[in-house]
Amino acid sequence: MVLVEDRYISALKVKSVMNKNLITVIEDMSIEDAARIIIEKKHNALPFVNKNKQLKGILTTTDIIEGFIDYIDSVDYKFWG
Secondary structure, eight states, X not given: OOEXXXXXXXXXXXXXXXXXXXXXXXXXXXXXXXXXXXXXXXXSEEEEEOXXXXXXXXXXXXXXXXXXHHHHHHSOXXXXX
């Protein structure tokens, strides 16, 4: 355990360091719009909710990149040069 000023760092609680200004995305929002919010707010992940504002999961930057890659792989495209 780490001791800082006579207190163990293990006593530090999540609620004392978490951001209370919650930004969420709606589950039927486009990946592009969600990506723009993540970039604008400089977050690595955002909770996503349904229309009733119930938590459905966490959208991460990895999820977005995987979604874009899957989309690119599914589209028939050609390079012109």
